Amino acid sequence: MADRQMERRLYLAVGCGAAIGSLARFLSGYVIVSLLGLNPLCSTALVNIVGSWIIMAFATLTRPDGRLMVGPVSRNFVMAGFCGGLTTFSAMSLDTFILLFEGDWPLAVTYFISVVGLSLVAAWMGYLMASRFNRLPKANQANR
Template sequence: MMDRKTMPIVMAVGCGAAIGSLLRFLSGVAIVSGLGLSALWATAFVNVVGSFIIMAFATLTGPDGRLLVSPAGRQFVMGGLCGGFTTFSAMSLDTFGLLLAGDLRLGAIYLVTVVGLSLAAAWVGYGVAVRINR
């Protein structure tokens, strides 16, 4: 049973996840249908952008951050929005599909590239947020 203090956080995560999932879907439509690129690019895009957003937001709203955000607000963005937006499980599925198809080289390149770019995006997000916090 949830108490009254927990319910706003649960609702914030759920609403954020719904919005994040919709944004992920629309990103895929734009990248695949609009730009004519492979669905692999859509998955990579949301993981890299999500890494930037979650790290920048965590830094801006952390103990040394400039933004004062409630616990429910932080969970809305980080647990909900970013959790619904990013697609680690889809990336794993895409990579495994490439491996099953026998394209070990592309599978390895895809995995290393997406993880590397996601970590780089998190680093850039941190750097941007630290500068804003000054």
């Protein structure tokens, strides 16, 4: 019975995280395109880059030797749910193919390589920052 309850909690956590991540992606698109007047490619690129940083930083902070102790429900809420809902490889693929179909090969190639490259750099930065945070001395529990 406890396994079933845990399974339901995981599903609910991933679903809620995905809903929040998808809403964040939609709102970022609205702000970037409608309010700031930037190209929709910027919105897709930004959520993929930011999402790459978030997932790697969180994964590093919550690994067994990490600074944050979270259970599988919280970990799946952030990583599978929120980050899965926020990032959008499929939209990036669609944008790239639309550019290719329109004959704008240079922009398509530049866009794809830039987003993938910057996402990997963001993930690396998330890892470095979280690893450094993990190494900071922990507050003395006896002084609390």
